[in-house]
Amino acid sequence: MKTSGSAWQRLAAAARHSPERNDDAAPFGFSTRIAALALAVEQPVEGVRVNPFWWRALGAALALMIVSIAANYSSISLTADGDLDPFDPVAEVLTTS
Amino acid sequence: MSDDVEAAFDLAACLDRVRARDQIAARELVEHLHPLVIRIVRAHLPRRVAEEDLAQEVFMKVFTRLGQFQGAVPFPHWVSRIAVTTCIDHLRAQKRRPEFRWADLSENEADMLDAVLTSENDVSVNDALAARELVAKLLEQLKPADRLVIQMLDLEQKTLLEISQLTGWSTSLIKVRAFRARRKLQKLFEQLQKKERS
Numbered sequence: 001m002k003t004s005g006s007a008w009q010r011l012a013a014a015a016r017h018s019p020e021r022n023d024d025a026a027p028f029g030f031s032t033r034i035a036a037l038a039l040a041v042e043q044p045v046e047g048v049r050v051n052p053f054w055w056r057a058l059g060a061a062l063a064l065m066i067v068s069i070a071a072n073y074s075s076i077s078l079t080a081d082g083d084l085d086p087f088d089p090v091a092e093v094l095t096t097s
Numbered sequence: 098m099s100d101d102v103e104a105a106f107d108l109a110a111c112l113d114r115v116r117a118r119d120q121i122a123a124r125e126l127v128e129h130l131h132p133l134v135i136r137i138v139r140a141h142l143p144r145r146v147a148e149e150d151l152a153q154e155v156f157m158k159v160f161t162r163l164g165q166f167q168g169a170v171p172f173p174h175w176v177s178r179i180a181v182t183t184c185i186d187h188l189r190a191q192k193r194r195p196e197f198r199w200a201d202l203s204e205n206e207a208d209m210l211d212a213v214l215t216s217e218n219d220v221s222v223n224d225a226l227a228a229r230e231l232v233a234k235l236l237e238q239l240k241p242a243d244r245l246v247i248q249m250l251d252l253e254q255k256t257l258l259e260i261s262q263l264t265g266w267s268t269s270l271i272k273v274r275a276f277r278a279r280r281k282l283q284k285l286f287e288q289l290q291k292k293e294r295s
Binding site (some may be wrong): 007008010011012014015016017018021024025026027030031032033034035036037038039043061 | 161177286
């Protein structure tokens with residue numbers, strides 16, 4: 001009885017003689033389908049590129065908001081205290097009626 | 098792929114066009130890579146999975162991960178590693194048969210197995226197809242990565258270096274997997290011999 005290792009080697013050697021398939025070319029329409037599917041998918045890399053821009057825009061908007069609040073702080077605080085503008089005609093009509 | 102075809106196809110330019118989302122370039126890339134991918138897929142195709150479906154999955158992964166390709170290895174090697182990993186994932190997902198049985202073999206396969214178990218002579222080349230089918234059934238008993246290594250080494254007769262380039266595994270790991278696969282096959286043959294005698 002032969003050793004099992006050589007049995008495998010002889011079997012593998014016999015299998016190597018089986019004819020190889022030669023139809024390696026892509027079937028009709030395959031490449032078109034794959035190209036369409038692949039390019040229809042959103043590239044994740046582009047999302048990563050856009051994100052830093054979004055964060056920068058958000059930071060700039062926040063900075064602008066803080067500057068504008070600081071610049072107009074006095075008028076905002078007056079409105080918050082409930083003081084009326086002495087030259088506001090609408091408020092004058094409302095208080096007299 | 099012959100060297101002439103390789104030289105005629107400007108892979109770098111094609112990849113640049115694909116990155117710019119050129120559909121014609123994407124089609125050309127698929128056609129260029131298809132022989133490489135389909136050979137890997139056919140050699141490691143799990144049961145009940147169509148080779149075209151598996152090839153499509155490989156190509157979709159290639160296109161999705163194209164941004165990650167840094168050029169550290171040649172592009173065909175990078176693609177073949179994706180193909181190998183995809184095949185291994187599918188082989189892992191399929192349920193392995195619990196036991197290899199004589200009853201599962203066709204008449205030709207059983208004759209072939211009997212011949213290699215009992216005779217010292219080389220098997221006839223005329224029985225190559227039965228041998229190929231029998232080998233495929235035996236390989237199903239191995240772990241997917243071990244099966245892939247033994248297939249490349251003993252059937253495709255690739256060198257350790259070639260397998261390393263195609264899979265990304267070290268040569269030591271490939272040797273370990275080949276040793277493990279051959280030992281498992283040896284046990285399998287011993288069991289079959291006992292059953293045949295009984």
